[in-house]
Amino acid sequence: MTAVGGLLTAFTLTALAVVLAIVVPARQRSLASGGASLGVGVAGILTGVAAITSSPTAVVVIPVALPAGIGIDPLLLSPTPLGGVFCVVVGGVGAVAALYGMGYAHGPAASRTGWSAFAVFLLGMLLVASAGDVVSFLLGWETMAIASTVLLLADHAARPAVRSAAVWYAVMTHLSFLSLATGFALLASRAHSTTFTTIAAAHVTGPTGIAAFLALLLGFATKAGLVPLHVWLPRAHPEAPSHVSAVMSAAMVKLGVYGIIVLTSTWLPEVSRWFSLLVLALGVLSGAYGILQASITSDLKRLLAYSTTENVGLAVTAVGVGMLLANADQGPVADVALVAALLLVVSHAAFKTVLFLGAGTILQATGERDLDRLGGLIRTHPVTTWTFGIAAMGAAALPVTSGFAAEWTLLQALVHGDGRANTTLALALPVTLGLMALTIGLGLLTFVKAFGTAFLARPRSEAAASPAPEFTARPSSAARGLAQVIGAAAVIGLGLAVGPVATTFSSVLGYSGTVTSELGGLRLVTIGVLDPYALALVGLGLALPVALLVLVIRRRVPRRQTDVAWGCGGVRTSPRMEYTATSYAEPLVRVFGEALRPTRSLEVSHLEEDHVLENRVAFAQEVTDIVEDRWYAPAASWLRVVGDQARRVQNGSIHRYLGFSFAALVLVLVVTLS
Amino acid sequence: MTATLLVLWQMVVATAFTPLLVGVMRQVRARLEGRVGPGVLQPYRDVRKLLAKEPLRAEGSSLLLIAAPLVLLTSSLMVVALVPLVTTATVPAVPNDLFVVVSILLIGTVALALLGLDAGTAFGGMGSSRHMMIAALVEPTVLMSVYALSVPVGSSTLSKIVVARGADVSRVVTPAGLLAVVALVVVVLAETGRLPVDNPSTHLELTMIHESMILESAGRDLAWLEVGSWLRLTALLGLVVNLALPWGLASDGAPIGLLVAVAALVAKVLVAGALVAAAEVFMAKVRLFKVPELLAGSFVLAFLAVTASYLAG
Numbered sequence: 001m002t003a004v005g006g007l008l009t010a011f012t013l014t015a016l017a018v019v020l021a022i023v024v025p026a027r028q029r030s031l032a033s034g035g036a037s038l039g040v041g042v043a044g045i046l047t048g049v050a051a052i053t054s055s056p057t058a059v060v061v062i063p064v065a066l067p068a069g070i071g072i073d074p075l076l077l078s079p080t081p082l083g084g085v086f087c088v089v090v091g092g093v094g095a096v097a098a099l100y101g102m103g104y105a106h107g108p109a110a111s112r113t114g115w116s117a118f119a120v121f122l123l124g125m126l127l128v129a130s131a132g133d134v135v136s137f138l139l140g141w142e143t144m145a146i147a148s149t150v151l152l153l154a155d156h157a158a159r160p161a162v163r164s165a166a167v168w169y170a171v172m173t174h175l176s177f178l179s180l181a182t183g184f185a186l187l188a189s190r191a192h193s194t195t196f197t198t199i200a201a202a203h204v205t206g207p208t209g210i211a212a213f214l215a216l217l218l219g220f221a222t223k224a225g226l227v228p229l230h231v232w233l234p235r236a237h238p239e240a241p242s243h244v245s246a247v248m249s250a251a252m253v254k255l256g257v258y259g260i261i262v263l264t265s266t267w268l269p270e271v272s273r274w275f276s277l278l279v280l281a282l283g284v285l286s287g288a289y290g291i292l293q294a295s296i297t298s299d300l301k302r303l304l305a306y307s308t309t310e311n312v313g314l315a316v317t318a319v320g321v322g323m324l325l326a327n328a329d330q331g332p333v334a335d336v337a338l339v340a341a342l343l344l345v346v347s348h349a350a351f352k353t354v355l356f357l358g359a360g361t362i363l364q365a366t367g368e369r370d371l372d373r374l375g376g377l378i379r380t381h382p383v384t385t386w387t388f389g390i391a392a393m394g395a396a397a398l399p400v401t402s403g404f405a406a407e408w409t410l411l412q413a414l415v416h417g418d419g420r421a422n423t424t425l426a427l428a429l430p431v432t433l434g435l436m437a438l439t440i441g442l443g444l445l446t447f448v449k450a451f452g453t454a455f456l457a458r459p460r461s462e463a464a465a466s467p468a469p470e471f472t473a474r475p476s477s478a479a480r481g482l483a484q485v486i487g488a489a490a491v492i493g494l495g496l497a498v499g500p501v502a503t504t505f506s507s508v509l510g511y512s513g514t515v516t517s518e519l520g521g522l523r524l525v526t527i528g529v530l531d532p533y534a535l536a537l538v539g540l541g542l543a544l545p546v547a548l549l550v551l552v553i554r555r556r557v558p559r560r561q562t563d564v565a566w567g568c569g570g571v572r573t574s575p576r577m578e579y580t581a582t583s584y585a586e587p588l589v590r591v592f593g594e595a596l597r598p599t600r601s602l603e604v605s606h607l608e609e610d611h612v613l614e615n616r617v618a619f620a621q622e623v624t625d626i627v628e629d630r631w632y633a634p635a636a637s638w639l640r641v642v643g644d645q646a647r648r649v650q651n652g653s654i655h656r657y658l659g660f661s662f663a664a665l666v667l668v669l670v671v672t673l674s
Numbered sequence: 675m676t677a678t679l680l681v682l683w684q685m686v687v688a689t690a691f692t693p694l695l696v697g698v699m700r701q702v703r704a705r706l707e708g709r710v711g712p713g714v715l716q717p718y719r720d721v722r723k724l725l726a727k728e729p730l731r732a733e734g735s736s737l738l739l740i741a742a743p744l745v746l747l748t749s750s751l752m753v754v755a756l757v758p759l760v761t762t763a764t765v766p767a768v769p770n771d772l773f774v775v776v777s778i779l780l781i782g783t784v785a786l787a788l789l790g791l792d793a794g795t796a797f798g799g800m801g802s803s804r805h806m807m808i809a810a811l812v813e814p815t816v817l818m819s820v821y822a823l824s825v826p827v828g829s830s831t832l833s834k835i836v837v838a839r840g841a842d843v844s845r846v847v848t849p850a851g852l853l854a855v856v857a858l859v860v861v862v863l864a865e866t867g868r869l870p871v872d873n874p875s876t877h878l879e880l881t882m883i884h885e886s887m888i889l890e891s892a893g894r895d896l897a898w899l900e901v902g903s904w905l906r907l908t909a910l911l912g913l914v915v916n917l918a919l920p921w922g923l924a925s926d927g928a929p930i931g932l933l934v935a936v937a938a939l940v941a942k943v944l945v946a947g948a949l950v951a952a953a954e955v956f957m958a959k960v961r962l963f964k965v966p967e968l969l970a971g972s973f974v975l976a977f978l979a980v981t982a983s984y985l986a987g
Contacts, residue, residue, distance in 0.1 A: 375794070378738075397777065398777055398781055398784065408773050408777075411773050415820070415824050415825075426984050430818065430981070435814075437813045437814040440817075441810030441814065444783075444806065445810045452791035452792075456736060456788060456794070457734075457791050457799075458794035521767065527829075528769070528771055530774070531767040531768060534767035538752060538755065539778075543744070546747055546748055547744070550894070553894055557725075557727065559729050559730070560728050560729070561731050562730050562732055563733045564733075565730045565732040565892065578794045578799060579791065579798070586803070587803060587807040587963070588807055591807070591963070591966045
């Protein structure tokens with residue numbers, strides 16, 4: 001299939017999904033419309049693959065005209081190879097999430113609006129990734145923003161938190177849109193065209209270039225959820241239905257990364273050179289701040305949302321490192337860094353999809369997403385346990401998952417960048433490495449905590465003790481399980497196939513020579529080799545004798561089941577005495593107390609008869625996002641004050657309004673005539 | 675092929691010798707504390723005893739109780755195979771890249787932490803939480819010292835670093851090299867649960883980290899956990915001594931070279947182990963919340979090592 005065919009198929013299937021969502025009765029709606037959305041995802045993958053493989057890219061041209069004969073450029077849909085990679089990400093995540101949604105969507109998420117918006121959301125993202133000009137890019141961007149807001153609002157009737165999340169999201173996403181529109185307007189006015197190729201050829205520099213760069217960076221960073229523009233993310237992701245959270249987190253925020261990569265490599269490479277440190281700082285700080293917040297939160301979906309900020313931060317770190325190294329004429333290593341950025345994007349898409357889908361299954365089974373009230377799900381939810389476990393390994397960058405391969409590549413780029421070249425590099429590289437290492441370490445803790453408290457140990461609440469079964473007799477529940485398994489397979493598959501994948505990315509970015517693959521492994525010329533197959537084989541080869549030994553001993557010494565291992569006559573303590581997610585993160589909250597500023601309250605009430613004996617101890621701890629408290633809350637209250645002041649201008653008097661109109665007319669005349 | 679055999683030989687030597695190292699460390703400590711001590715061969719007897727004992731499985735624990743010890747053991751065996759202890763040869767497809775080695779170590783760390791959570795006891799959770807916190811805070815120092823060591827060589831492959839340091843004595847005594855090794859020593863102490871981070875011989879629940887995670891394990895499960903942790907100690911201690919004194923390692927299959935390499939490894943690691951044990955006698959465990967300060971100190975050393983390595987180059 002060609003890229004054009006793929007795009008047209010995606011359009012058709014989206015229309016079909018919308019029609020099906022509207023006409024099919026509620027009982028079959030999820031299967032019918034979800035199936036069509038699945039098709040949109042698959043069409044997206046095919047479009048992406050076609051765009052990556054076929055070199056002279058096909059183009060969809062939609063001529064447009066304005067009244068009064070004002071000539072403007074036509075709308076172009078021409079996915080570049082790089083856009084193709086993101087088409088594959090969007091399509092893949094969309095397909096898996098649609099498959100899951102076929103079995104999962106319920107209530108408002110499975111309504112006519114819900115499924116229509118889902119298909120349109122996928123199409124919008126495909127448009128962004130394949131846009132060849134400013135207008136279609138912004139159209140796709142806005143489609144994606146509106147459709148995702150609608151999806152986010154699904155449960156607004158049931159939970160008030162959804163409404164506030166939707167307001168935050170809508171405001172932030174439209175600030176992002178405004179900022180992008182400003183940046184593009186500046187570029188287009190200089191290039192006298194709205195097509196990306198002309199803009200790139202115009203080599204805009206100077207103050208206009210700088211202003212455009214900053215505006216675009218701001219817009220993309222907001223969408224990507226980079227600190228300090230991440231505030232919508234930990235609100236919107238938890239409140240959306242889980243299959244939608246998966247798409248938002250795994251695919252939508254990636255388009256922000258796509259924007260940053262295209263901006264720095266194609267649209268404004270000259271201006272970007274001056275801002276490589278800014279990009280790097282955004283990435284590194286997002287990584288460390290995101291994972292620190294994720295490690296201490298006990299809300300599973302909020303944790304995943306913050307971890308998204310972290311992973312996007314790592315990808316942007318890779319972009320920043322690549323820019324810095326390219327500035328210092330260390331081309332080959334810079335290439336490796338950018339390939340690492342794409343690897344990080346793809347790997348995060350794979351594992352975060354599975355994690356959010358797993359969270360959805362937990363939420364459906366227990367009605368809980370608070371880790372402090374979960375536990376013991378390994379016994380009732382084996383498929384979710386395995387798939388979530390594999391994805392958590394990916395998120396923690398353990399071998400041989402995709403996350404490991406991606407972070408290995410980035411670390412190699414960091415270590416092989418020559419810091420002796422200039423002072424900036426000599427400082428930036430080690431500091432980046434240190435913060436990234438902290439990010440990796442905390443990521444490990446975060447996902448051990450998430451997996452350990454949700455799936456292991458004993459249930460910490462009634463709901464977790466008797467969850468709904470993982471699968472029912474209905475075929476739709478099998479679709480849910482299948483989606484999780486496919487996602488988990490992708491996490492491992494991308495890790496094992498890192499060689500071919502990285503080579504593809506290298507050719508997508510137009511590099512040659514440094515990144516090659518051999519026998520499935522990844523070889524970075526003069527840097528290092530990573531062969532996940534061999535690594536896995538060595539691991540299995542060593543596990544085999546150990547396993548055989550165990551089998552032999554097991555026959556001689558059988559295992560004994562007891563109620564308490566070392567009870568010494570005691571009984572099992574209540575599950576309330578278990579470590580919870582909050583207590584798991586307690587040491588971290590102490591260590592990073594200065595940065596997190598938690599608020600704690602400890603109330604001790606004493607017995608009536610004796611003031612020394614304690615009756616009840618109540619402990620509460622709350623950690624809020626300091627960026628939100630320090631920056632956004634004052635800004636919001638300031639805006640409110642300004643708004644109140646502005647209201648005085650409008651007092652309802654018709655004379656005053658006529659006066660305003662007259663003044664406006666005079667102003668326009670003065671401006672145009674002078 | 676030779677490389678594979680050499681690596682296998684290294685694994686056999688390291689595995690066989692590990693309980694002796696632990697025995698010597700315990701014996702040194704016992705003697706310095708004025709006790710007779712159980713003798714240097716006691717760890718071998720312990721393992722044999724544990725393997726013959728009945729493992730328990732408490733109600734409410736999952737398959738992880740059985741799997742985690744095996745995962746820890748396998749990851750430790752893999753680290754022992756990869757780290758240059760006896761030989762600098764590596765299997766070509768699996769070079770001993772330090773980032774790979776570290777992440778394989780982390781698999782074992784994660785397996786232990788999950789084991790601690792599995793039984794749902796308060797102690798297990800506490801140990802697991804502290805263990806992961808330390809692992810997270812150690813990570814920057816580890817990667818930073820790797821970075822410092824890799825700058826002069828231009829590679830993060832351990833064998834290349836060791837060979838390069840062995841070939842040129844002036845590399846070993848540079849400020850960068852020394853600082854990095856000192857930082858690594860702190861890392862090794864933290865990673866293997868030695869004083870001043872964790873007390874390997876404690877029986878007071880509130881002070882322990884490693885022990886509280888393995889409380890629920892018995893019989894062969896405990897044996898795998900013990901051997902796995904000991905192997906980590908051998909691998910990391912061996913790595914540090916080979917970085918500090920990078921001589922005597924075999925690079926090819928010559929029998930004499932191999933014997934010398936084994937003798938050199940045993941001597942170096944035993945002396946290092948005895949020194950660690952002796953130092954532990956005179957040292958108290960620091961408070962848990964002082965540990966980050968210690969690790970931050972080692973991070974600063976590693977950072978200085980990196981900057982120093984730029985200056986030197």
